[in-house]
Amino acid sequence: MDDEPLVRWYWIGDHLGYLGDLLADHAVIALVPVLIGLLLAVPLGLACTRFPRLYQPLAAVFNIVYALPSLAVFVVLIPYTGLATQATVMIPLTFYAVAVLLPTTVDGLRAVPDPVRQAATAMGYGPWHRLAAVELPAAVPYLVAGLRVAAVSSISLASVGALVGRGGLGYLFVDGFQRTFPTPIVAGIVLIAVLALAVDLLLVGARRLLAPWAVREKGAGQ
Protein backbone atom coordinates (compact mmCIF):
# COMPACT_ATOMS: atom_id res chain seq x y z
CA MET A 1 0.00 0.00 0.00
CA ASP A 2 2.92 2.33 0.68
CA ASP A 3 4.02 2.54 -2.93
CA GLU A 4 0.46 2.49 -4.28
CA PRO A 5 -0.58 5.96 -5.47
CA LEU A 6 -4.04 7.28 -4.59
CA VAL A 7 -5.08 7.30 -8.23
CA ARG A 8 -3.71 5.29 -11.13
CA TRP A 9 -4.98 7.25 -14.08
CA TYR A 10 -4.49 4.47 -16.61
CA TRP A 11 -7.05 2.33 -14.71
CA ILE A 12 -9.64 5.06 -15.10
CA GLY A 13 -8.77 5.43 -18.78
CA ASP A 14 -9.14 1.67 -19.30
CA HIS A 15 -12.49 1.48 -17.53
CA LEU A 16 -14.39 4.50 -18.83
CA GLY A 17 -17.22 2.43 -20.30
CA TYR A 18 -17.48 0.37 -17.13
CA LEU A 19 -17.60 3.48 -14.96
CA GLY A 20 -20.31 4.89 -17.24
CA ASP A 21 -22.42 1.76 -16.81
CA LEU A 22 -22.07 1.89 -13.02
CA LEU A 23 -22.95 5.60 -13.06
CA ALA A 24 -26.13 4.92 -15.06
CA ASP A 25 -27.09 2.04 -12.76
CA HIS A 26 -26.42 4.23 -9.73
CA ALA A 27 -28.57 7.06 -11.08
CA VAL A 28 -31.50 4.68 -11.62
CA ILE A 29 -31.18 2.98 -8.22
CA ALA A 30 -30.84 6.28 -6.37
CA LEU A 31 -33.20 8.60 -8.26
CA VAL A 32 -36.20 6.45 -9.24
CA PRO A 33 -36.97 6.01 -5.51
CA VAL A 34 -36.91 9.80 -5.08
CA LEU A 35 -39.43 10.21 -7.91
CA ILE A 36 -41.68 7.49 -6.49
CA GLY A 37 -41.22 9.08 -3.07
CA LEU A 38 -42.44 12.39 -4.48
CA LEU A 39 -45.48 10.70 -6.04
CA LEU A 40 -46.28 9.20 -2.62
CA ALA A 41 -45.46 12.26 -0.52
CA VAL A 42 -47.68 14.73 -2.41
CA PRO A 43 -50.96 12.83 -1.92
CA LEU A 44 -49.94 11.98 1.66
CA GLY A 45 -49.14 15.63 2.28
CA LEU A 46 -52.49 16.68 0.78
CA ALA A 47 -54.26 14.19 3.03
CA CYS A 48 -52.37 15.64 6.00
CA THR A 49 -53.41 19.21 5.23
CA ARG A 50 -57.03 18.14 4.73
CA PHE A 51 -57.10 15.94 7.84
CA PRO A 52 -54.58 17.61 10.20
CA ARG A 53 -54.95 14.84 12.80
CA LEU A 54 -53.22 12.50 10.37
CA TYR A 55 -49.97 14.44 10.29
CA GLN A 56 -48.53 13.83 13.78
CA PRO A 57 -48.74 10.01 13.67
CA LEU A 58 -47.56 9.84 10.06
CA ALA A 59 -44.62 12.14 10.80
CA ALA A 60 -43.71 10.01 13.82
CA VAL A 61 -43.76 6.83 11.75
CA PHE A 62 -41.55 8.29 9.04
CA ASN A 63 -39.22 9.72 11.69
CA ILE A 64 -38.59 6.16 12.83
CA VAL A 65 -38.28 4.95 9.22
CA TYR A 66 -35.58 7.56 8.68
CA ALA A 67 -33.67 6.14 11.65
CA LEU A 68 -33.52 2.66 10.15
CA PRO A 69 -29.97 1.82 9.06
CA SER A 70 -29.99 1.27 5.31
CA LEU A 71 -27.73 -1.80 5.45
CA ALA A 72 -30.02 -3.44 8.00
CA VAL A 73 -33.14 -2.76 5.91
CA PHE A 74 -31.51 -4.06 2.72
CA VAL A 75 -30.59 -7.23 4.56
CA VAL A 76 -34.05 -7.70 6.05
CA LEU A 77 -35.59 -7.36 2.58
CA ILE A 78 -33.32 -9.91 0.89
CA PRO A 79 -35.51 -12.96 1.67
CA TYR A 80 -38.42 -11.23 -0.10
CA THR A 81 -36.79 -9.35 -2.95
CA GLY A 82 -33.67 -11.41 -3.54
CA LEU A 83 -29.95 -10.74 -3.29
CA ALA A 84 -28.42 -8.17 -5.66
CA THR A 85 -31.77 -7.02 -7.11
CA GLN A 86 -32.63 -3.37 -7.69
CA ALA A 87 -35.81 -3.74 -5.61
CA THR A 88 -33.84 -4.63 -2.47
CA VAL A 89 -32.07 -1.28 -2.59
CA MET A 90 -34.82 0.84 -4.13
CA ILE A 91 -37.64 0.01 -1.71
CA PRO A 92 -35.85 1.36 1.41
CA LEU A 93 -34.58 4.38 -0.52
CA THR A 94 -38.19 5.17 -1.48
CA PHE A 95 -39.20 5.20 2.17
CA TYR A 96 -36.28 7.45 3.10
CA ALA A 97 -37.34 9.83 0.32
CA VAL A 98 -40.91 9.95 1.64
CA ALA A 99 -39.56 10.59 5.14
CA VAL A 100 -37.72 13.67 3.86
CA LEU A 101 -40.43 14.86 1.45
CA LEU A 102 -43.55 14.50 3.60
CA PRO A 103 -42.72 17.33 6.07
CA THR A 104 -41.57 19.66 3.28
CA THR A 105 -44.74 18.94 1.26
CA VAL A 106 -46.94 19.69 4.25
CA ASP A 107 -44.98 22.87 5.01
CA GLY A 108 -45.30 23.94 1.40
CA LEU A 109 -49.04 23.35 1.22
CA ARG A 110 -49.58 25.11 4.53
CA ALA A 111 -47.54 28.09 3.34
CA VAL A 112 -50.22 29.12 0.84
CA PRO A 113 -51.64 32.34 2.34
CA ASP A 114 -55.34 32.09 3.18
CA PRO A 115 -56.26 35.23 1.18
CA VAL A 116 -54.72 33.62 -1.92
CA ARG A 117 -56.78 30.49 -1.39
CA GLN A 118 -59.93 32.52 -0.81
CA ALA A 119 -59.25 34.65 -3.87
CA ALA A 120 -58.99 31.50 -5.99
CA THR A 121 -62.29 30.22 -4.59
CA ALA A 122 -63.92 33.61 -5.19
CA MET A 123 -62.76 33.49 -8.82
CA GLY A 124 -64.72 30.25 -9.18
CA TYR A 125 -61.92 27.67 -8.91
CA GLY A 126 -63.16 24.27 -7.74
CA PRO A 127 -61.06 22.37 -5.20
CA TRP A 128 -59.12 20.35 -7.83
CA HIS A 129 -58.54 23.30 -10.11
CA ARG A 130 -57.39 25.36 -7.13
CA LEU A 131 -55.05 22.55 -6.08
CA ALA A 132 -53.48 22.27 -9.52
CA ALA A 133 -53.36 25.98 -10.35
CA VAL A 134 -52.69 27.60 -6.98
CA GLU A 135 -51.69 25.37 -4.09
CA LEU A 136 -49.23 22.99 -5.76
CA PRO A 137 -47.38 25.76 -7.65
CA ALA A 138 -47.10 27.71 -4.40
CA ALA A 139 -45.57 24.64 -2.76
CA VAL A 140 -42.96 24.16 -5.50
CA PRO A 141 -40.10 25.98 -3.71
CA TYR A 142 -40.65 23.80 -0.62
CA LEU A 143 -40.91 20.65 -2.70
CA VAL A 144 -37.68 21.45 -4.51
CA ALA A 145 -35.89 22.13 -1.22
CA GLY A 146 -37.03 18.72 0.03
CA LEU A 147 -36.13 17.04 -3.25
CA ARG A 148 -32.60 18.43 -3.06
CA VAL A 149 -32.00 16.86 0.35
CA ALA A 150 -33.74 13.61 -0.62
CA ALA A 151 -31.88 13.23 -3.93
CA VAL A 152 -28.42 13.95 -2.54
CA SER A 153 -28.93 11.62 0.44
CA SER A 154 -30.32 8.92 -1.82
CA ILE A 155 -27.35 9.14 -4.19
CA SER A 156 -24.97 8.80 -1.27
CA LEU A 157 -26.94 6.03 0.47
CA ALA A 158 -27.43 3.90 -2.63
CA SER A 159 -23.74 2.99 -2.53
CA VAL A 160 -24.31 0.97 0.67
CA GLY A 161 -26.35 -1.36 -1.55
CA ALA A 162 -23.01 -2.70 -2.80
CA LEU A 163 -22.77 -4.70 0.43
CA VAL A 164 -25.87 -6.65 -0.65
CA GLY A 165 -24.65 -6.88 -4.24
CA ARG A 166 -26.41 -3.94 -5.93
CA GLY A 167 -25.02 -0.51 -5.22
CA GLY A 168 -24.13 1.06 -8.57
CA LEU A 169 -20.94 3.03 -8.00
CA GLY A 170 -20.76 1.59 -4.49
CA TYR A 171 -19.42 -1.57 -6.09
CA LEU A 172 -16.19 0.34 -6.71
CA PHE A 173 -15.72 0.71 -2.92
CA VAL A 174 -16.10 -3.04 -2.35
CA ASP A 175 -13.88 -3.84 -5.32
CA GLY A 176 -11.13 -1.41 -4.34
CA PHE A 177 -11.23 -2.49 -0.71
CA GLN A 178 -10.98 -6.20 -1.53
CA ARG A 179 -8.00 -5.62 -3.84
CA THR A 180 -6.32 -2.98 -1.62
CA PHE A 181 -6.50 -0.71 -4.66
CA PRO A 182 -7.61 2.86 -3.89
CA THR A 183 -8.16 4.06 -7.46
CA PRO A 184 -11.71 2.66 -7.88
CA ILE A 185 -12.69 3.99 -4.45
CA VAL A 186 -11.54 7.50 -5.31
CA ALA A 187 -13.27 7.27 -8.70
CA GLY A 188 -16.48 6.15 -6.96
CA ILE A 189 -16.44 8.97 -4.42
CA VAL A 190 -15.78 11.57 -7.10
CA LEU A 191 -18.47 10.22 -9.47
CA ILE A 192 -21.05 10.10 -6.66
CA ALA A 193 -20.23 13.68 -5.69
CA VAL A 194 -20.46 14.77 -9.34
CA LEU A 195 -23.80 13.00 -9.82
CA ALA A 196 -25.15 14.61 -6.64
CA LEU A 197 -23.96 18.03 -7.75
CA ALA A 198 -25.47 17.62 -11.23
CA VAL A 199 -28.85 16.56 -9.83
CA ASP A 200 -28.76 19.43 -7.34
CA LEU A 201 -28.09 21.95 -10.11
CA LEU A 202 -30.91 20.43 -12.21
CA LEU A 203 -33.31 20.84 -9.30
CA VAL A 204 -32.27 24.44 -8.72
CA GLY A 205 -32.82 25.06 -12.45
CA ALA A 206 -36.23 23.40 -12.26
CA ARG A 207 -37.21 25.68 -9.42
CA ARG A 208 -36.21 28.74 -11.45
CA LEU A 209 -38.40 27.52 -14.31
CA LEU A 210 -41.39 26.40 -12.25
CA ALA A 211 -41.35 29.04 -9.54
CA PRO A 212 -39.46 32.10 -10.76
CA TRP A 213 -41.07 34.25 -8.04
CA ALA A 214 -39.31 32.25 -5.31
CA VAL A 215 -35.90 33.34 -6.60
CA ARG A 216 -37.01 36.98 -6.81
CA GLU A 217 -38.47 36.95 -3.32
CA LYS A 218 -35.35 35.42 -1.88
CA GLY A 219 -33.18 37.96 -3.65
CA ALA A 220 -35.41 40.78 -2.47
CA GLY A 221 -35.38 39.52 1.09
CA GLN A 222 -31.61 39.48 1.44
Next chain:
Amino acid sequence: MNWFTWLGDFFSDPDRRSGSNAIANRIAEHLLLSGEALLYAALLAVPLGLLIGYTGRGVTVVTAMAGAARALPTLGLVTLAVLLAGVGDTAVLVPLVALAAPPLLVAAVEGVRGTDPDVRDAARGVGLTHPQVLWQVCLPSALPTLLAGFRTATVQVIATATVAAYVGLGGLGRYVVDGLATRDYAATVGGALLVVLLAVAAQAFFALLARYALPPGLRAQQRAAGRRSS
Protein backbone atom coordinates in the same frame (compact mmCIF):
# COMPACT_ATOMS: atom_id res chain seq x y z
CA MET B 1 -38.13 -19.82 8.22
CA ASN B 2 -39.48 -16.44 9.18
CA TRP B 3 -38.45 -13.45 11.25
CA PHE B 4 -39.64 -14.91 14.51
CA THR B 5 -37.66 -18.13 14.23
CA TRP B 6 -34.62 -16.09 13.09
CA LEU B 7 -34.92 -13.77 16.05
CA GLY B 8 -35.49 -16.73 18.36
CA ASP B 9 -32.32 -18.39 17.06
CA PHE B 10 -30.41 -15.15 17.32
CA PHE B 11 -31.24 -14.38 20.92
CA SER B 12 -30.99 -17.99 22.16
CA ASP B 13 -27.56 -18.74 20.64
CA PRO B 14 -25.15 -19.29 23.57
CA ASP B 15 -22.32 -17.75 21.49
CA ARG B 16 -24.02 -14.39 21.92
CA ARG B 17 -24.27 -14.61 25.70
CA SER B 18 -20.61 -14.12 26.58
CA GLY B 19 -17.22 -13.32 25.07
CA SER B 20 -16.40 -10.76 22.39
CA ASN B 21 -19.42 -11.74 20.28
CA ALA B 22 -21.87 -11.24 23.17
CA ILE B 23 -24.80 -8.96 22.38
CA ALA B 24 -24.03 -6.68 25.33
CA ASN B 25 -20.43 -6.34 24.17
CA ARG B 26 -21.42 -5.50 20.58
CA ILE B 27 -23.91 -2.90 21.79
CA ALA B 28 -21.21 -1.36 23.98
CA GLU B 29 -18.75 -1.26 21.04
CA HIS B 30 -21.41 0.30 18.82
CA LEU B 31 -22.30 2.97 21.37
CA LEU B 32 -18.65 3.73 22.13
CA LEU B 33 -17.79 4.20 18.45
CA SER B 34 -20.88 6.33 17.81
CA GLY B 35 -20.33 8.36 20.95
CA GLU B 36 -16.70 9.04 20.10
CA ALA B 37 -17.63 10.18 16.59
CA LEU B 38 -20.35 12.47 17.94
CA LEU B 39 -18.04 13.91 20.56
CA TYR B 40 -15.36 14.86 18.02
CA ALA B 41 -17.98 16.18 15.59
CA ALA B 42 -19.53 18.30 18.35
CA LEU B 43 -16.15 19.68 19.48
CA LEU B 44 -15.44 20.63 15.89
CA ALA B 45 -18.82 21.85 14.68
CA VAL B 46 -20.62 23.44 17.62
CA PRO B 47 -18.12 26.18 18.58
CA LEU B 48 -17.56 26.97 14.90
CA GLY B 49 -21.30 27.06 14.25
CA LEU B 50 -21.98 29.28 17.26
CA LEU B 51 -19.31 31.75 16.12
CA ILE B 52 -20.51 31.79 12.52
CA GLY B 53 -24.11 32.16 13.60
CA TYR B 54 -23.26 34.98 15.99
CA THR B 55 -21.12 37.00 13.60
CA GLY B 56 -23.25 36.13 10.57
CA ARG B 57 -20.08 35.76 8.50
CA GLY B 58 -19.74 32.81 6.15
CA VAL B 59 -23.26 31.50 6.71
CA THR B 60 -23.88 30.90 2.99
CA VAL B 61 -20.57 29.12 2.51
CA VAL B 62 -21.06 26.88 5.54
CA THR B 63 -24.62 25.96 4.55
CA ALA B 64 -23.52 25.10 1.02
CA MET B 65 -20.60 23.03 2.33
CA ALA B 66 -22.83 21.16 4.75
CA GLY B 67 -25.16 20.34 1.87
CA ALA B 68 -22.28 19.13 -0.28
CA ALA B 69 -20.94 16.96 2.57
CA ARG B 70 -24.22 15.03 2.46
CA ALA B 71 -23.16 13.69 -0.93
CA LEU B 72 -20.05 12.00 0.48
CA PRO B 73 -20.68 8.24 0.61
CA THR B 74 -19.65 6.88 4.01
CA LEU B 75 -18.84 3.44 2.64
CA GLY B 76 -16.39 5.01 0.17
CA LEU B 77 -14.75 7.14 2.85
CA VAL B 78 -14.45 4.19 5.24
CA THR B 79 -12.88 1.84 2.69
CA LEU B 80 -10.51 4.56 1.47
CA ALA B 81 -9.52 5.52 5.03
CA VAL B 82 -8.76 1.87 5.87
CA LEU B 83 -6.55 1.51 2.80
CA LEU B 84 -4.71 4.73 3.67
CA ALA B 85 -4.51 4.45 7.47
CA GLY B 86 -4.95 0.73 8.15
CA VAL B 87 -7.76 -0.96 10.09
CA GLY B 88 -8.43 0.94 13.27
CA ASP B 89 -10.86 3.24 14.99
CA THR B 90 -9.43 6.29 13.20
CA ALA B 91 -10.34 4.90 9.80
CA VAL B 92 -13.99 4.71 10.82
CA LEU B 93 -14.08 7.77 13.05
CA VAL B 94 -13.06 10.19 10.29
CA PRO B 95 -16.00 9.28 7.99
CA LEU B 96 -18.44 9.21 10.90
CA VAL B 97 -17.29 12.64 12.07
CA ALA B 98 -17.71 13.86 8.48
CA LEU B 99 -21.25 12.49 8.63
CA ALA B 100 -22.17 14.01 12.01
CA ALA B 101 -20.49 17.42 11.73
CA PRO B 102 -22.66 19.03 8.99
CA PRO B 103 -26.04 18.70 10.75
CA LEU B 104 -24.47 19.91 14.02
CA LEU B 105 -22.85 22.86 12.27
CA VAL B 106 -26.06 23.88 10.52
CA ALA B 107 -28.06 23.48 13.73
CA ALA B 108 -25.64 25.67 15.70
CA VAL B 109 -25.68 28.36 13.01
CA GLU B 110 -29.47 28.31 12.63
CA GLY B 111 -30.02 28.19 16.38
CA VAL B 112 -27.93 31.28 17.09
CA ARG B 113 -29.35 33.15 14.12
CA GLY B 114 -32.84 32.31 15.32
CA THR B 115 -32.31 34.26 18.56
CA ASP B 116 -34.75 37.15 18.82
CA PRO B 117 -32.71 40.23 17.75
CA ASP B 118 -34.54 42.36 20.33
CA VAL B 119 -33.36 40.02 23.08
CA ARG B 120 -29.79 40.24 21.80
CA ASP B 121 -29.98 44.03 21.69
CA ALA B 122 -31.43 44.11 25.19
CA ALA B 123 -28.60 41.90 26.46
CA ARG B 124 -26.05 44.27 24.92
CA GLY B 125 -28.00 47.21 26.35
CA VAL B 126 -27.77 45.98 29.93
CA GLY B 127 -24.00 45.79 29.50
CA LEU B 128 -23.19 42.20 28.52
CA THR B 129 -20.06 41.73 26.41
CA HIS B 130 -20.27 39.85 23.12
CA PRO B 131 -18.96 36.57 24.58
CA GLN B 132 -21.47 36.92 27.42
CA VAL B 133 -24.33 37.50 24.98
CA LEU B 134 -23.29 34.45 22.97
CA TRP B 135 -22.89 32.27 26.07
CA GLN B 136 -25.80 33.48 28.21
CA VAL B 137 -28.38 34.49 25.62
CA CYS B 138 -27.77 32.97 22.21
CA LEU B 139 -26.61 29.53 23.36
CA PRO B 140 -29.64 28.86 25.59
CA SER B 141 -32.07 30.03 22.95
CA ALA B 142 -30.26 27.92 20.34
CA LEU B 143 -30.62 24.79 22.49
CA PRO B 144 -33.82 23.39 20.94
CA THR B 145 -32.39 23.69 17.41
CA LEU B 146 -29.06 22.31 18.60
CA LEU B 147 -30.78 19.34 20.23
CA ALA B 148 -32.66 18.62 17.01
CA GLY B 149 -29.32 18.69 15.19
CA PHE B 150 -27.82 16.28 17.72
CA ARG B 151 -30.79 13.99 17.25
CA THR B 152 -30.32 13.86 13.47
CA ALA B 153 -26.56 13.38 13.80
CA THR B 154 -26.87 10.66 16.45
CA VAL B 155 -29.44 8.66 14.52
CA GLN B 156 -27.35 8.87 11.35
CA VAL B 157 -24.14 7.89 13.13
CA ILE B 158 -25.72 4.93 14.94
CA ALA B 159 -27.27 3.70 11.69
CA THR B 160 -24.09 4.20 9.67
CA ALA B 161 -21.64 2.80 12.25
CA THR B 162 -23.00 -0.57 11.07
CA VAL B 163 -20.78 -0.14 8.01
CA ALA B 164 -17.69 -0.23 10.26
CA ALA B 165 -18.02 -4.00 10.48
CA TYR B 166 -17.39 -4.29 6.76
CA VAL B 167 -13.79 -3.19 7.24
CA GLY B 168 -13.28 -5.48 10.21
CA LEU B 169 -14.25 -3.38 13.23
CA GLY B 170 -16.71 -4.33 15.96
CA GLY B 171 -20.15 -3.08 16.86
CA LEU B 172 -23.55 -4.43 15.89
CA GLY B 173 -22.62 -4.37 12.23
CA ARG B 174 -20.53 -7.49 12.93
CA TYR B 175 -23.70 -9.59 13.16
CA VAL B 176 -25.09 -8.06 9.96
CA VAL B 177 -21.91 -8.37 7.89
CA ASP B 178 -20.81 -11.77 9.22
CA GLY B 179 -24.33 -13.12 8.88
CA LEU B 180 -24.44 -11.92 5.30
CA ALA B 181 -21.09 -13.52 4.51
CA THR B 182 -22.05 -16.89 6.01
CA ARG B 183 -25.72 -16.80 4.90
CA ASP B 184 -26.72 -16.85 8.58
CA TYR B 185 -29.91 -14.81 8.33
CA ALA B 186 -30.65 -15.19 12.03
CA ALA B 187 -27.52 -13.18 12.85
CA THR B 188 -28.16 -10.62 10.11
CA VAL B 189 -31.78 -9.97 11.04
CA GLY B 190 -30.99 -9.95 14.76
CA GLY B 191 -28.14 -7.46 14.29
CA ALA B 192 -30.29 -5.27 12.08
CA LEU B 193 -33.09 -5.25 14.63
CA LEU B 194 -30.67 -4.27 17.43
CA VAL B 195 -29.34 -1.32 15.38
CA VAL B 196 -32.91 -0.18 14.71
CA LEU B 197 -33.76 -0.42 18.42
CA LEU B 198 -30.64 1.54 19.32
CA ALA B 199 -31.48 4.28 16.81
CA VAL B 200 -35.08 4.50 18.01
CA ALA B 201 -33.88 4.62 21.63
CA ALA B 202 -31.55 7.50 20.72
CA GLN B 203 -34.48 9.36 19.13
CA ALA B 204 -36.60 8.85 22.22
CA PHE B 205 -33.71 10.01 24.42
CA PHE B 206 -33.40 13.29 22.52
CA ALA B 207 -37.17 13.79 22.47
CA LEU B 208 -37.18 13.46 26.27
CA LEU B 209 -34.16 15.74 26.57
CA ALA B 210 -35.89 18.40 24.46
CA ARG B 211 -38.91 18.10 26.70
CA TYR B 212 -37.36 18.09 30.16
CA ALA B 213 -33.79 19.38 29.95
CA LEU B 214 -34.36 22.78 28.37
CA PRO B 215 -34.06 25.89 30.53
CA PRO B 216 -37.44 26.68 32.16
CA GLY B 217 -37.69 30.08 30.47
CA LEU B 218 -37.35 28.48 27.07
CA ARG B 219 -39.98 25.86 27.83
CA ALA B 220 -42.47 28.57 28.79
CA GLN B 221 -41.62 30.39 25.57
CA GLN B 222 -42.22 27.23 23.51
CA ARG B 223 -45.54 26.60 25.20
CA ALA B 224 -46.59 30.15 24.39
CA ALA B 225 -45.48 29.71 20.78
CA GLY B 226 -47.40 26.45 20.61
CA ARG B 227 -50.56 28.16 21.81
CA ARG B 228 -50.17 30.95 19.28
CA SER B 229 -49.78 28.63 16.34
CA SER B 230 -52.65 26.33 17.25
